[in-house]
Amino acid sequence: MFDSGKYENWLPKKFFAHFHQSKDVLDWTMKANGPHHLHIPDPQKIDFFHEGIQIGETTFGVIRYSTLVNIHIDNLKHCYIFNVPLEGIQEIKINTSTIYSSCDVAAIFSPDQPFSMVLEQDCQKQMIRIPRKNMENHLMRMLGYKITQPLIFDIQAPMQGSIKKWFNLAMSFQDFLLENNTLMDFQSIWTNFENNLISILLNSQPHNYSLELERRLQGKPSYLNHIESLYKENLSQPLKLSELEKMLGISRERLYRDFHTYFGQSPVAYLRNLRFEETYKRLKEIKTWENVSSIAMDCGFQQLGRFSQEYKTRFGEFPSDTLKNNK
Template sequence: MLPAPHTRPSAQPVFEPGVLRANRLFESRDLDDTRERISRVMQPHELRPLARPQAGARSHMDFVRIGGIGLGTIDFGEAMRVDVDHVEDYHLLMFCLRGSAQAQANGRTILADTHQGMVCAPGHAFVADLSPDCEQFVVRLDRRMVEAHCGRAITFDSALDLRNAKLQAWIDQLRVLATSTTLVDAAQRNPVIATELERLLVLLLLEGQTWTDDAPLLRNTDTTRRAPAAGCVRRAESFIESHAEEPLRLADIAEAAGVPARTLLDAFKRFREISPMQHLRDVRLDRAHALLRDARPGTRVASIALDCGFAHLGRFSQAYQQRFGEAPSATLGLRD
């Protein structure tokens, strides 16, 4: 049994998620309806009130999807137990915007509130007893997306300390996603931007949160033993040449090459002395250089950068300068 959740004076929330408030998924006074609505964007689960149901208690959920990231708030309006048999194919992160919860994940019991939260790994059970005033903030990170951006299978530590200085950059980025309507709108319109936001959020979490490397699970597969390294590099390069302008992730390239991501990384390091993503960047830069050199009058650098798969103009300009020794605008100016 979990300890009873504590009702304590509300602390200052980590942030007020304005974007989510504008994307209310539902409001309901019916527990079965609430369970069904949440299950559509998360997964099947059980809900059990921890006290006599309150007359007029209203639940709600806000939810936004950005690529492989899901952000949501959930408030049941009363003390509630949430019981998930196993988290499906995603990493579940949860803390409280207000109130508190006793959560059990990955075999550990953790107090979640406005200062600390928890992480539940894919495939593990999750149980939480929520205080009557609890509003959860949940982050759903698709497993395949996480592996695509870090190149391996990983498990995050269960305890999420929101006061950890190393985690502040991740929290700041999470705050931006939850409060900037223009950024979310841009990411939902442009898959390249969505992929870059995925990458940033995952890398910042890796930087600030303790994690375990599960890469051996990727290396010890039949595919790894069968595939010759040089062959997988050639297949990856061919795929990159044909799809360079698309919002590719490491997992996409590895899948096309027919090997796990770790195998492809090791093969590129051995045969090319760079990573697949660095090769992708170089292919994109070479294409941008050729297009800028032959561009028609009135062509904008930003348009060519986007056409070649670069979502961030500043980083494109910096990489271009390093590779070709001049700014993109200088190449464009020399087209005649």
């Protein structure tokens, strides 16, 4: 059963709920999202299901009520929820505004932001629930100071550009979780992925700290640009932080602090992301004498089995599929 309490086990857990009684539906959804009001005009028609997977306090899943429902939430308190209808429409009232969310326009609900919502009877939606503390802690690392006001996203998120790419990345990881429930080193993969997921969302969807984040990035120390150039020129080489410290004359503490402030991740994770981006680019433009293994090794990947799995997580397809799709 879905559990929204404290998690000490990061291993992924699949969940499935299917109810026909209003009370059972409310009990389940309150465990997922906290206290809220649920009104079902025609309770005899309720055919509720919620299916997905949970890792830590983050969940990915699909939800459907199968009949018209009215929902009111005063305060999510502990989480941010991204949802996009796969079918149907949801009408959302927030402050004095009414907006409509469909497959073309997602909605992002933030804590400390009361809202009401009407779901059409045929509405089925994909939901991504991210814990508030993880989102806010990551924002504070990027800003370099403790926030005093709640992080509030613009509720409307048109499914295009960077948000569409963000959603596709999240869905690829959901599929990966559902297919690969046990990995010896999964915790490190998940931690890096969640940090990237949050970082991309914070930089893609407007919120009340967007301007401050932009200013921080504009004030990025020049040595970080130099490191980025070094990384790109030496992707096949192992990362040695001690050499960077000596070359640049900075401490490892500052190196990590600045990377988290301006990139939202560690130097190691940043280099790994560059390696994947370069691999993807080269596979899309592959030369006749190249193959997947040679490109992967040129970009610094030595464990090809793990590389292939993580590549699919990031891009939604295996490296060999990228080649086939571009022939």
